[in-house]
Amino acid sequence: MDNTYSSRENSSDPREILHMGTEYLSKRLYQLCTQEDITLAKMLVRPVNIFLWDEAMTKQTILTEEKYGSVRREYIVCGADNSWSAEFQRSMVEKSPGTEMREIDGADHMLMLSKPKDLVHHLMNIATKYA
Incomplete structure (x- = not known):
């Protein structure tokens, strides 16, 4: 879709940052919401850290x-x-x-x-x- 990615400026924290695009917001997150809600979301959206769910995590129980x-x-x-x-x-x-x-x-x-x-x-x- 129209998302973009960037790296953190701080090299001690190598996570990527996701910048959600307007098409992604409309079709993947707010697809059943009113047009007013989607418009507001597009104005207020902020970049987010990407959480990588790797294959190893799906095979182990981390929480007890x-x-x-x-x-x-x-x-x-x-x-x-x-x-x-x-x-x-x-x-x-x-x-x-x-x-x-x-x-x-x-x-x-x-x-x-x-x-x-x-x-x-x-x-x-x-x-x-x-x-």
Whole structure:
């Protein structure tokens, strides 16, 4: 798509920086949002560090039930996310001990904009569950 990449100025931190393009924002992150939300996102977008999920990480369990798993978490899978597939989101949850999963079909990556009422419903249920 129209993303560009650059290197960090600081040589002690070699991560690449992603600059998201307007086409990428419209088609991969905000595809179900209003045109007003997309326009605002294009104005406010900032460069982000790239997290490289390498093959070795997918084969090992980094997080353990004894440590990280002692804190309960909830994850909401966005069913129409064009940047992270629902299958990838589910695989992240499976590798994260103590995480319960909920799903919202038809939600893009920007869940709070594409399905705000569904998100509020789930957040209220989560708050009630842990209150």
